[in-house]
Amino acid sequence: MSIFVDENTKVLIQGITGNQGAFHARQMVAYGTKVVAGVSPGKGGQKVDDIPVYNSVKEAMEHHQIDASILFVPAKFAKDGAFEAIHAGVKLLILIPEHIPLHDAMAIMNFARAKGTTVIGPNTFGVVSSGKCKIGIMPNQYFVPGPVGVVSRSGTLSYEIVGSLAAAGLGTSTVVGLGGDRVVGLNFIDVLARFEKDPGTEVIVLVGEIGGTAEEEAADYISKHISKPVLAYLAGKSAPPGKRMGHAGAIIERGMGTFEGKVKALNAVGVEVATLTFEVPELVSKVLLKKAM
Amino acid sequence: MKIYEYMGKELFAKYGIPVPKGRVARTPEEAGQITAEIGDAVIKSQILSGKRGKAGGIKFTASPHEARKFAAELLGSEIRGFKVDAVLVEEKLKIDKEYYLAITIDRGAKCPVVLASVQGGMDIEEVPEEHIVKYHVDYSIGMMPFKTKYITSKLKLPAEEAAQVQEILVKLYKMFVELDAELVEINPLVVSAGKIIAADAKVIIDDDALFRQKDLPYVEEKTESEKKAHELGLAFVELEGNIGVMANGAGITMATLDTLQYFGGSAANFLDAGGGASEEATAKALELVLAKNPKAIIINIFGGITRCDDVANAFASVKKKRGIPVPVVIRLVGTNQEKGREILREVGIEAYDTMHEAAQKAVELAAANQ
Numbered sequence: 001m002s003i004f005v006d007e008n009t010k011v012l013i014q015g016i017t018g019n020q021g022a023f024h025a026r027q028m029v030a031y032g033t034k035v036v037a038g039v040s041p042g043k044g045g046q047k048v049d050d051i052p053v054y055n056s057v058k059e060a061m062e063h064h065q066i067d068a069s070i071l072f073v074p075a076k077f078a079k080d081g082a083f084e085a086i087h088a089g090v091k092l093l094i095l096i097p098e099h100i101p102l103h104d105a106m107a108i109m110n111f112a113r114a115k116g117t118t119v120i121g122p123n124t125f126g127v128v129s130s131g132k133c134k135i136g137i138m139p140n141q142y143f144v145p146g147p148v149g150v151v152s153r154s155g156t157l158s159y160e161i162v163g164s165l166a167a168a169g170l171g172t173s174t175v176v177g178l179g180g181d182r183v184v185g186l187n188f189i190d191v192l193a194r195f196e197k198d199p200g201t202e203v204i205v206l207v208g209e210i211g212g213t214a215e216e217e218a219a220d221y222i223s224k225h226i227s228k229p230v231l232a233y234l235a236g237k238s239a240p241p242g243k244r245m246g247h248a249g250a251i252i253e254r255g256m257g258t259f260e261g262k263v264k265a266l267n268a269v270g271v272e273v274a275t276l277t278f279e280v281p282e283l284v285s286k287v288l289l290k291k292a293m
Numbered sequence: 294m295k296i297y298e299y300m301g302k303e304l305f306a307k308y309g310i311p312v313p314k315g316r317v318a319r320t321p322e323e324a325g326q327i328t329a330e331i332g333d334a335v336i337k338s339q340i341l342s343g344k345r346g347k348a349g350g351i352k353f354t355a356s357p358h359e360a361r362k363f364a365a366e367l368l369g370s371e372i373r374g375f376k377v378d379a380v381l382v383e384e385k386l387k388i389d390k391e392y393y394l395a396i397t398i399d400r401g402a403k404c405p406v407v408l409a410s411v412q413g414g415m416d417i418e419e420v421p422e423e424h425i426v427k428y429h430v431d432y433s434i435g436m437m438p439f440k441t442k443y444i445t446s447k448l449k450l451p452a453e454e455a456a457q458v459q460e461i462l463v464k465l466y467k468m469f470v471e472l473d474a475e476l477v478e479i480n481p482l483v484v485s486a487g488k489i490i491a492a493d494a495k496v497i498i499d500d501d502a503l504f505r506q507k508d509l510p511y512v513e514e515k516t517e518s519e520k521k522a523h524e525l526g527l528a529f530v531e532l533e534g535n536i537g538v539m540a541n542g543a544g545i546t547m548a549t550l551d552t553l554q555y556f557g558g559s560a561a562n563f564l565d566a567g568g569g570a571s572e573e574a575t576a577k578a579l580e581l582v583l584a585k586n587p588k589a590i591i592i593n594i595f596g597g598i599t600r601c602d603d604v605a606n607a608f609a610s611v612k613k614k615r616g617i618p619v620p621v622v623i624r625l626v627g628t629n630q631e632k633g634r635e636i637l638r639e640v641g642i643e644a645y646d647t648m649h650e651a652a653q654k655a656v657e658l659a660a661a662n663q
Contacts, residue, residue, distance in 0.1 A: 020598065027628075076504060096598075098567070101502035102398055103473050109403040110432040125597055137598040139627040154544025159595045159627060160648060180543055182400050209544055212400055235547040238554040239563070276555055277548055278649050 001200030002129030002174045003149070003191070004092065004118070009133045010065050012090070013038040014057065014081050015072035016048050020096075024072070024137050025051060031134040031143075036064045057088040068092035070126065070135050078122065079104035086117045094135050095121030095179070105183035112185065119185025124177035125155035136177065138162075146171020148284055149195040151188055152207035153178050153214065157235055160277045161207055168281035170288075173200040178214075188218035196226050203229045203287050205280060206271070208262060210236030215262040223269035229287045232266050233274045234259060294498045296512050297339045299381040301477075301494025308468045310461050310479075311490045315383025324364030325357040327382040334360060335385045338367050340375035341512070343416075343495075348372050353385060386492060391481035392448075393417055394461070396430075396469045398476075405430040405469065407440075407462065411448055413481035436466035457489040458482075472509065473502030518562075518581055525577050527566055534559025536659045537587030537619075539578055541566045541599045545648075549593045552648055558656030561587045566599070575607035583617065589659035592623045593648055601625050601633025609640045620658040624651035 011028070015021040016038025025048055029035050037052050037060040044055035054060040057069065069090045073081045075097045085093050086108075093112065100108075100122045112119045120127055126136015131145035138155070142163040148170055152158040155177055162175055176191050178184050188206060195201045204226070208215040215234070222230050237259050263273050274280050299317040306312050314331050317339065318324040328334045338350035345351050350372040352363040360382065367377050391414035399406040407428040412420045426447040430436060441459035450458060461482070469477045478495040498506060513520065522529030528543065536553055538560045540546040546565045553560055562585055566578045582590055594604050605625065611617065625633050625644040634644050645651040 024598070075501065099501040101473055101505075102475060102499045103470060103502065106398065106404055106432045114433070139595075139597050152544075154542060155597055156540070156542030156595045157544030157548055159597055160545055160548065163595070163626065164647075183398065183403050185403075187401065207544075209547060214401075217401065235544050235551060238550045238560075239547050276552055276649065278647065 001198050002132060003194040003198050003201075004120075004127050004174060004176065005068060005129050005133040005135055007032075007132040008034070009067045009135070010034050010036045011133070011135055012036065012057065012060055012064070012066045012069040012085075013051070013072065014069055014085065016040055016051065016053055017043050017046065018072055020137075021072035022048050025049070027137075027140060028134055031128075031140045032131070033133050033135060036066065057084045057090065061088050061090075066090060068094065068135055070094040070096060072096055075099040075101070079108060082108045082119075083111060086112050086115050089115075091117055093117055093119050093185075094126050095119060095124065095185075096126065096137060098123040098180070100181065102183055105181060109183060109185055120176065121179040121181075121184060123181040124179035124184070125158065127174065127176045128172075129174045130172045138175070142166045143175060144171040145173070147173060147200070147202035147288070149173045149198065149201035149204045150175040150207065151178065151191040151195070151204070152176070153209055154180055154207060154235065157209070157233075157277070158207055161205065161233060161280050164278055165205075165281050165284060168285065170281055170284055173198060182212070188214050189221045192218060192221060192226055192230070196228060201228065202291065203231065203284055205284065206230060206232040208232060208234050210234070210239060210259050210262070211257050213257060216265040219265040219269045219271065222271060229291070230271050231274070231280070231283045231287065232271050233277065233280050234262055237275050294500055294503060294512055295341045296496050296498065296510065297341065297379070298337065298494050299339055299379065300510055300512070301496040302381070302491065304468060304472070304496065305491050305494055308464045310464050310468075311488065312494070313383040313386055313490060313492065315381060317379050318364060318382050319368070319379050321361040321365040321368065324380055324382050325361035328354065328360035329357040331382070331384045333385040334382055336360060336363050336367065337381045337383070338370075338372050338377045339379040339381055340372050340377060342373045342375055345372060350377070386483055386485045386490060388481075388483050388485060388492075390484040392458075392484070393420070393480050394458070394465070394482045395476065395478035395480070396465055396474075397478075399429060402429050404432050405466070407444060409444055409448055411450070417480065430466065435470070436463050438463075453487060454484060454489060461489065461491075472496070473499045473506055475499050518584065522564065522578070522581055525574050527564060527574065527578050527581075529565075529581060530563040531585070532560050532562050534561050535588040536655055537561050537582035537585060537590040538593070539564045539566055539582050539590070540593040541595070541604075545593060545595055549591065549648065549652065552652040553591070553656060556649075556653045556656040558652070558659055561585045572603045572607045572610075575604055576611050579607065579611045587619060587659070588662040589619055589655050590617070590621045591651055591655040592621065592625075593651060594623075594625050594627065596625075596627030596629065596633075599627070600629045601627055602629045602636060605633035605636035608642075609636055612640050620662060622651045622655040622658065624648055
């Protein structure tokens with residue numbers, strides 16, 4: 001089992017004829033993802049390998065069943081592309097671009113909420129249900145099936161951790177990238193709730209970093225609603241204080257967002273925290289062993 | 294991007310939000326001239342930091358002569374680590390009450406949030422939560438009258454003040470949206486003889502939206518290296534240690550710093566080369582790292598959208614062109630990993646598989662190179 005996507009998910013790629021779009025279209029197909037169509041305005045009628053290209057999302061949807069769309073267009077055009085997909089009725093939208101203006105991100109999330117579309121990202125590596133369906137830009141070889149659910153705010157860091165898990169013989173059920181931007185579609189809680197219900201997930205790894213309050217909110221949720229074991233890895237222990245928002249931003253956080261604060265919040269609800277990536281497989285093995293006994 | 298108070302106030306004025314009379318001065322003569330026009334004046338150093346008053350950056354006078362003297366002292370001086378290039382000379386307000394008003398973005402709620410309090414003038418973090426009105430704004434609806442009325446009602450403002458604050462809220466929100474702001478903050482929002490006036494202005498614009506905010510003045514607050522990195526689309530922060538770091542992705546860059554620290558080393562910089570950086574950008578990033586004269590360099594790449602062969606080619610070309618005078622440790626895995634490693638082998642580098650092995654080696658080499 002898995003969450004968000006599985007072997008039956010039919011995928012559309014927006015921006016498929018671009019450099020990144022075409023490269024990752026092939027990577028996704030190679031992984032086994034059912035990529036059924038692509039969109040590139042003005043390039044309708046072309047093909048990328050065997051994938052038909054349409055001028056608009058609406059036209060693609062007139063010819064194919066589309067369960068999810070992944071967007072590869074430049075940040076300045078992302079709002080239009082996202083609105084196009086949501087408006088056409090796409091129910092799962094993965095936004096890869098980085099540097100989408102914050103006000104565009106707010107507008108996208110608002111429209112998605114109204115239309116019932118789930119948005120992953122922006123600035124995400126995507127989502128992969130290992131061995132079934134990859135919608136994103138992650139390197140294929142590390143995502144092998146297994147019992148570990150991973151949810152993360154950081155792309156490369158997730159590859160790092162999923163890679164070290166795979167090297168230790170531990171596969172993943174689904175790996176979800178929330179996205180590194182300040183306004184993103186999903187938070188830890190949305191994904192934790194799904195992992196809790198997924199029979200294919202036995203242990204959950206939460207990959208966080210300094211800044212914001214998402215990890216603290218996750219800790220609160222875990223204590224109330226999650227019965228499965230949860231482990232965390234946090235990046236940024238050695239980082240100097242970054243550029244912070246003004247006072248108004250600080251007040252929303254109320255002193256939360258530091259490394260120490262996050263560790264404390266997670267430990268308080270029984271979540272062990274790794275501060276080095278290679279500690280994660282050890283912690284996961286320990287939990288799985290304990291479960292088996 | 295933060296902008297100066299006087300720029301913020303010029304924008305307030307443009308949007309119809311009342312501000313004190315006055316304008317910016319860049320010479321003592323201008324400051325004297327403006328004081329002569331407005332009388333009782335306050336002279337405020339323009340720096341991208343708060344708490345200017347405590348640091349001696351704000352002066353009061355009614356005399357043009359004294360205004361020139363104060364401006365001469367302030368201009369060119371350094372306050373809280375910032376050089377003062379301009380002062381704002383404006384009328385000194387009679388202050389009856391000080392409120393707080395701001396609009397920012399709530400990450401969790403994914404929408405704008407209004408923060409308002411009748412306890413203004415101090416650091417908003419020091420105001421108890423129960424004295425702050427927090428109100429989320431539905432992005433598709435915007436700041437409608439019923440929302441402004443709710444906010445002033447919660448603040449328990451007298452009717453004549455409420456009407457003015459409601460109007461300011463509508464204008465401030467319009468500005469927040471039209472200028473792609475992350476934060477617009479008025480602290481204090483002053484009640485002066487029944488009139489409500491923005492006595493300060495703090496505005497932060499979303500860097501990712503600057504491409505469509507061409508009319509705004511550009512304010513630079515980065516170091517030279519940070520500026521260069523920004524132009525290349527890289528995130529770069531100078532640090533105190535001696536190991537140069539280049540990685541791809543903010544998370545893995547942070548993890549690299551954490552791992553160096555674990556093995557007893559410390560980073561000379563934080564450089565996130567980003568996802569999908571081209572060969573050319575990667576080569577320039579490497580130049581930035583070298584410019585800090587580190588004792589060793591660690592390159593940590595886990596390629597997803599970034600391709601290992603691009604990084605390896607960039608490294609090889611920099612090595613051939615200018616030579617790299619310090620030991621380099623490279624960890625290279627992910628997309629096109631074998632191609633990348635082959636390229637590195639040609640220039641005599643064997644890449645590592647794991648971050649901790651590479652970090653440990655980099656710390657050793659830096660220590661040996663003292």
